[in-house]
Amino acid sequence: MPFNVNDTLADMMQVLKKHFAQDWPLIKNTAHQFLQARISRLALLAELRLKNQLPPNFFAERMQDEELLLQSELHAITIVTAASAQKAARAAMQIFMKAVSKAITF
Amino acid sequence: MKLFFKTILLFALILSSCRVSLVPDYNANIYQQIISAASRNDRIYIDLLQANPDNRKFSLYAKRYASLETAIQSIYLQYQARPHANSFLPIIENIQTLFVKFKNEHQSQATPLSADQVRLYQQYARDYWKPLLIAENALK
Numbered sequence: 001m002p003f004n005v006n007d008t009l010a011d012m013m014q015v016l017k018k019h020f021a022q023d024w025p026l027i028k029n030t031a032h033q034f035l036q037a038r039i040s041r042l043a044l045l046a047e048l049r050l051k052n053q054l055p056p057n058f059f060a061e062r063m064q065d066e067e068l069l070l071q072s073e074l075h076a077i078t079i080v081t082a083a084s085a086q087k088a089a090r091a092a093m094q095i096f097m098k099a100v101s102k103a104i105t106f
Numbered sequence: 107m108k109l110f111f112k113t114i115l116l117f118a119l120i121l122s123s124c125r126v127s128l129v130p131d132y133n134a135n136i137y138q139q140i141i142s143a144a145s146r147n148d149r150i151y152i153d154l155l156q157a158n159p160d161n162r163k164f165s166l167y168a169k170r171y172a173s174l175e176t177a178i179q180s181i182y183l184q185y186q187a188r189p190h191a192n193s194f195l196p197i198i199e200n201i202q203t204l205f206v207k208f209k210n211e212h213q214s215q216a217t218p219l220s221a222d223q224v225r226l227y228q229q230y231a232r233d234y235w236k237p238l239l240i241a242e243n244a245l246k
Binding site for chain 2: 048075076085
């Protein structure tokens with residue numbers, strides 16, 4: 001069965017969407033950026049593999065590296081989500097503080 | 107009524123002293139170090155691509171690899187010492203792992219690296235820096 005990079009990545013995107021359900025709007029762009037990079041990387045790898053221009057094991061090693069890259073990307077997505085939650089919490093606190101100082105000086 | 111306002115004021119003061127910290131504050135200096143290390147990493151592969159195969163020997167690039175490995179370790183140490191930055195550490199560990207792996211492959215290959223191999227290394231190197239840059243940038 002032929003390997004379709006775009007279909008596979010679209011499926012991966014759906015898995016991420018399901019996993020990060022609530023935070024999806026927040027991380028959609030970052031996830032999309034990572035998946036686009038993966039498309040061009042795997043397309044280049046597949047092209048060179050098909051042309052038989054890579055030494056033995058080189059392809060297998062790069063496929064192993066994909067796992068580490070995916071791990072890093074998921075960590076980055078988690079940080080983007082946490083940073084956004086932190087900004088929201090601080091903004092809410094500022095509003096609360098302003099309201100309290102207004103009430104006190106009233 | 108006065109007691110009510112005093113209580114609210116006290117509550118607000120306590121809350122204002124508890125800043126929510128899930129991630130560290132943005133650090134422009136570290137961000138610049140990441141950009142610099144990523145650029146130097148990319149430059150190794152650009153130079154390898156421009157060189158003819160005979161000039162792609164590991165020995166010609168060994169010093170640059172060593173210097174870059176030190177820079178990555180320095181970035182790692184800074185994140186280790188930074189409060190609330192634990193979630194960044196696996197990303198940098200993966201950068202270290204892949205950087206050293208590519209360096210070792212370059213060193214151990216008996217024949218010169220082909221342009222295609224270098225293109226792939228370059229692509230992977232660009233992409234292993236990206237999560238760290240995106241994560242640090244999200245702190246802005």
